[in-house]
Amino acid sequence: MYLNTSAMVEQPQGRYPSQPRPLFPCFFPMVSSQTRRTSFVPTNTDLEPQFPEEDFRGEGGSSFSWKMNGSDVGASKMVLLPRGFPQPVFSNGPKMAFVLQGTGTAGIVVPNGNGVLNERVVRISEADVIAVPSGVVTWWFNDNSDTHLAIVFLGQQRLVNFYLAGPRGVFKGFSAEVVCTSLQLGEAVAALLDSQTTHGGIVKLGPELNMPQPNIINRDGLVFNSFTAVLGEGDSSGDAFFLNSTNLPLLNEVGSGSSIIQLGSGCIYPPTYACATKFQIILVFSGSGNVEVVGPNGDSIINAAVEKGHLFIVPDTSVLSATAGHIGLGWLSILNSPTPRFLTLAGRGSVLKSLSQAVVQAAFNVTTPMERKIRFPGQSH
Structure with missing residues (x-):
């Protein structure tokens, strides 16, 4: 069974229309991990799917990063324990935040219509996507008493984070005169503030501190749930969805596009090329399966x-295909273009189906019956 990705070429905005999808056996075998680099891929680029490594552990949670050697991609994960709270932060580049597990609260400081900064507090849950432009301050809080909250951050460049407080807070580096003047504090208060920034980067808040309550209205245009998108209308083969500035306006500032793919059990994502983008960052958020990437x-x-939690890069010099395992396979793809196009090579709406009979016969050196099987797989001929 193939996932129909034809609409990814025809309709680059919003949900793809539900269409019948051809059914025939999945003949690609599941294989163990094997990666081979060729001359057109830099030898120092680490392409193999990998899990993140832990960088920091505090009383309120841990931070991880994917070591994509040879790549400028920024990819990190934060796992917050119950009542876990990392210091408010902004980055030197845009990023996409994806809630991999759990629920919690987030604050995003963005300008309103008059250009005045406004804190929007939102409820976040698994499969939420949030676009965070460069210089936008965010905070995250796990307000649960017994479950973890895991959030992945993906950027087109290696990100540098600036924390407002804590042991790495930016105010620690400034002189007492600058801190006192800019915050309008007395020297004694400024010294006390400096001494309180040594308790760790991810803290555990006590029950006596009441954090801001989220407002569901604040989610509009700021947060998008990918599960709602891909699981609402698709058939058993799966579904595909393209996220853009229509359903997430901040993508205009981030400069990225995103596709969300959910494959059903044993189904195939046909060989597909992402046009007008230098690379794809792919995060597996559900299920397991096998991916194949082929060069020119x-x-x-x-x-x-x-499997869930794996991340890998697909260069612009290659074509991607994937086969879902028995529990399905879902992934989020970040592309460095807000309006990428997808060229499907096989199946419904593919370029092979669009080519004339004689061209396919000549190219593959096959008979007419075989040509029909190539262009219209799964149909009786």
Whole structure:
């Protein structure tokens, strides 16, 4: 069974219309992890799907990062324990936040219509996507008493974070005169503030502190839930959705596009090329399966088993296909273009189906019956 991705070319905005999808056996085998680089891919780029490594652990949670050697991609994960709270932060580049697990509260400081900064407090849950432009301050809080909150941050560049407080807070580096004047504090108060920034980067808040309450209205245009998008209308083969500035306006400032794919059990994402983008950052957020990435010379670059939490990069010099395992496979793809196009090579709406009979016969050196099987797989001929 193939996922129909034809609408990814025809309708680049919003939900793709539900269409019948051809059914025929999934013949790609599941294989163990194997990655091979070729001459057109830099040898120092780490392409193999990988899990993140822990960088920091505090009383309120831990931070992780993916070590994508040879790449400028920024990818990190934050896991907050119950009542966990990292210091408010902004970054030197835009990023996408994806809630991998759990629920919680987030604050995003963005300008309103008059250009005045306004804190919007929102409820976040698994599969939420939030676009965070460069220089936008955010905070995150796990307000649950017994579950973890995991959030992944993906950027087109290696991100540098600036914390407003804590042991790495920016105010620690400034002189007492600057702190006192800019915050309008006395020297004694400023010294006390400096001494209180040594308790860790991710803290655990006590029950006596009442954090701001989220407002559901604040989610409009700021947060988008991908599960709602891909699980609402698709059939058993799966569904595809493209996230853009229509349903998430801040993507205009981030400069990224995003596709969300959910495959049903044993189904195939046909070989597809992402146009007008230098690379894709792919995060597996559900299920398991196998991914294959092939270069322009027909060389296999990646042939690897993947599962929830894996992240890998697909260069612009390659074509991607994936096969879902028995529990399905879902992934979020971040592209460095707000309006990417997708060229599907096989199946419904594909370029092979669009080519004339004689061209396909000549290209593959096959008979008419075989040509029909190539252009219209799964149909009786």
